[in-house]
Amino acid sequence: MKIERSQAKRDDDSGMPYHPSRFCLHAGRFRSLLALVLCTCASTNSPTAELVSSKSSGLLFVANKGDHTLGIIDPAVGRQIAEVPEDGVTGHEVAASSDGKYAFVPIYGNAGVGGPGTDGRLLRVIDVAKRQVAGTVDFGKGVRPHCAVLNPSNGLLYVTTELDNSITVINPSTWRVLGSIPTGQPESHMLAITRDGRRGYTANVGPGTVSVLDLQARKVLAVIPVCPVVQRIALSVDDRWAFTADQRQPRLAVIDTAKNEVRTWIPLPGIAYGTAPTVDGRWLLIALIKISKLGLVDLKSMEMVRSLDVPKAPQEVLVRPDGVEAYVSCDASHQVAVLDLRNWQVAKLIDTGAGADGLAWAGTSSF
Secondary structure, eight states: OEEEEOOOOOOOOOOOOOOHHHHHHHHHHHHHHHHHHHHHHHHOOSTTTTSOOOOOOOEEEEEETTTTEEEEEETTTTEEEEEEEOSSSOBOOOEEOTTSSEEEEEEOOSSOTTSSSOOOOEEEEEETTTTEEEEEEEOSSOOOEEEEEEOTTTOOEEEEEGGGTEEEEEETTTTEEEEEEEOSSSOEEEEEEOTTSSEEEEEETTTTEEEEEETTTTEEEEEEEOOSSEEEEEEOTTSSEEEEEESSSSEEEEEETTTTEEEEEEEOSSOEEEEEEOTTSSEEEEEETTTTEEEEEETTTTEEEEEEEOSSSEEEEEEOTTSSEEEEEETTTTEEEEEETTTTEEEEEEEOSTTEEEEEEESSOOO
């Protein structure tokens, strides 16, 4: 294992000074405006009508597979403000450090999952402020590292390493490999971690299974048979359900995480790919890759209740932490669709690099 590292500095954001007189002058006006917003949200017929919009300060990262770059999007201005060369072929997914200062991009190779091609062995650490590679984690051999996820409990970085049938554990501060967790299956492509950081779930593409991992004991707890071929995985907000998509039939598997078995199937109008729950836990957004639509599933009835058009080949869905917007990477169109969850409409399309795929949210801007 080889680590290359350089130091980076970030300028702190500056804000407007506090003026008590200004606050008193506008306090009554603010209360009136807030009451109007709450009333409007309560009466709006939308999936997240009960959520109040808040001004977001953060950045969206997108893995531009075709350009071999990390795209940095500023949602406030609605455009990609930078493309950072990864110096490798190529990153499919991305994770952000907890402070938003770094992006972690596993370099997978030039192959599709389970297909012939090169076997990536690196993870690039990108300094967001400097817009350059700051360091590299070398796994020591070709392992096709793919999906990187930050554990919300212990802060460690977990990366799927497909050819080793494992998850590799990395310290995101020192960029050192700490160990690995076997998945018991080949092609462990995507990973989801529970909110308490204790369990991990991998979508094992070719075997059509989901592995359940004890992240503390670093062992496999169960392997759940699902269907011939699966793709992607997500968890409900309460971690009660895991979702993965059948790649042969237009349906979504709903896995009961207490029993480690498929509880039900949700019929869909097309093959699904990435999924993401809304922050209130009420709805699930689904990228319908072959029909270029985004579906909305009611998690009470376990039925898809509506859809809308998005650009060609939607891949991944990310819901912003404030719950107001969602982002959908659209591979073939080189765009990210911005979905306003208050009115269930595509608010704008943001041009990215070629092959837009993995997404990550950096809650603190480094610019």
